[in-house]
Amino acid sequence: MMKLRVFTLRFDPMTRQFDDEALRSFVEGDREVIEVRDHFFETDGQPAWGLLVTYREALDIAPLRNVPRAMGSKDTRSELAPVELKRFEAIRAWRNERMQRDGKPPYVALNNKQIAAVARRDPASLTALGELEGIGEAKLRDYGAEILAVLAALRGSSSASTSKKSAEEAAEGGSEHV
The missing domain is CATH 1.10.150.80 (HRDC domain)
Incomplete structure (x- = not known):
């Protein structure tokens, strides 16, 4: 079953990078990322990046490994x-x-x-x-x-x-x- 998760990455002016630690940890987990949609925006005058991650858990992946990719992917x-x-x-x-x-x-x-x-x-x-x-x-x-x-x-x-x-x-x- 496909699932969704939203991440908000805030810009760190000290490092001049977006803090993506939570996203990295999530992606390294036992799941398959299917799609990532992004949207750049500002909140309280600070840049931020919203990410909508579509994924499958490892338990959902195993039976699908030999199934051909869906049309559109x-x-x-x-x-x-x-x-x-x-x-x-x-x-x-x-x-x-x-x-x-x-x-x-x-x-x-x-x-x-x-x-x-x-x-x-x-x-x-x-x-x-x-x-x-x-x-x-x-x-x-x-x-x-x-x-x-x-x-x-x-x-x-x-x-x-x-x-x-x-x-x-x-x-x-x-x-x-x-």
Whole structure:
């Protein structure tokens, strides 16, 4: 049976991080986290983060291990085109490295569904990035420039290889017509 739990993470100005100890303890417990929905808000002028965690207890998980995933809980990567998958993997690698360096869980920056949306849309500006669901002012401020840099680097490498290939094809084509 699926269950819900709400966490409110308050910002600690001393450490400049959200206190996620209760969430970490919960996630490390004997349960399967199915989904995490987040909402950033302010309370008494202080930033806070509300998380709604959908999960199953270990007792509920065991009989379901061999059951195929329900429709709607597909692996987001399976729905991406090859070029989008390349973007997804690059953004995911950046996210994991950045969050490990910051000592935060990966979903703080972007969850996999948000990464897939970025990979599909390939935004070139903070405005376009901010139009995606779940990417608000805080994520734009904290991670937007880095996400755009990852995407720009991918565009640069693909356009550089495309330009080189086009130049080589033109050179080959020109020599054939002589």
